[in-house]
Amino acid sequence: MIRLATIGTSAITERFIDAVGHNDGIRVDVVFSRDRRRGQVFAGKMGVAEVSDDLDGLLASGTVDAVYVGSPNGAHAAQARRAIEAGVHVFLEKPATPTADEFAALMDAASARDVVVFEGMRNVYDPGMVAARELLPEIGEVRLVSFAQCQRSARYDLVLAGEKPNIFDPALAGGAAFDLGVYPLSAVITLFGAPGAVAGSLVAIATGADGAGAATLTYPGMVAQIAFSKIGFSARANEIQGEAGTLTIDEITQPRLITLTRLDGTRVERRIDGAENNMVYEVARFAGLVRGEADAASDQQRTLEVLRVIEELRG
DSSP: OEEEEEEOOSHHHHHHHHHHTTSTTEEEEEEEOSSHHHHHHHHHHHTOOEEESOHHHHHHSSSOSEEEEOSOGGGHHHHHHHHHHTTOEEEEESSSOSSHHHHHHHHHHHHHHTOOEEEEOTTTTSHHHHHHHHHGGGGOSEEEEEEEEEOOOTTHHHHHTTOOOGGGOGGGTOSHIIIIIHHHHHHHHHHHOSOSEEEEEEEEOTTSSEEEEEEEEEETTEEEEEEEESSSOOOOOEEEEESSEEEEESOSSSOOEEEEEETTSOEEEEEOOOOSSTHHHHHHHHHHHHTTSSOSHHHHHHHHHHHHHHHHHHO
């Protein structure tokens, strides 16, 4: 049994705990919060027995094998390093860290301590992404990819009112690229690898964070267009265009309908019977890595490449 502690008491941590509950061989035993009262309320809500407000004491106690880091983005690297140094496996909520160098340093530290450091990216482990990869040969040579994730945050209204919520605070690595852009970027890099070149722009909002952005990723014979926004919304489909046909994906964070349209106009629909909370798949992957059933190198490389692209956009 893999015994987990969670760091963070937000809605995403709730979804993570729910996902753990749908996987065998892994469970959440402890909720950590610097505010013990907040941690007690959250643990009671989620049915977790133990609460801690002493992170280093918890990590040294020998009572947990792994931690889930669901704190604000800017705190990820430091908290992960403390866990790794204690010999504890680390599951990082996306984005893993604000920079590729920080994540590379965590990889080196984890290797030295023989523990796993892993970024949860729910869409790349989803069966819908597996299906998209399986259908790629049907469309011939891929020439153009267009992926997007645009979802207006309710907390943008706080920005418009002059406030600075965490998700729009650049000091905490907030912004659209880290919160939403990572999804289409991770999908492209999972399917096609690292790009040869990156170009693009970010839209700054009043807090100094990016509210939206777009990127062009260049590959030999192919271009991928990426768009993301937390200050606007879009319901458009995602496309992979090949010389023999096009794949259309309904939702890049949770693909449930993939349509193959061939040059002659014939269409094939593949509906994906996937979990409503598709974090279950990333939890399963993490548990397998901790048990030594697979190597984390490919997972970590994807994380590095996505962070490098975002650095290009932010640079």
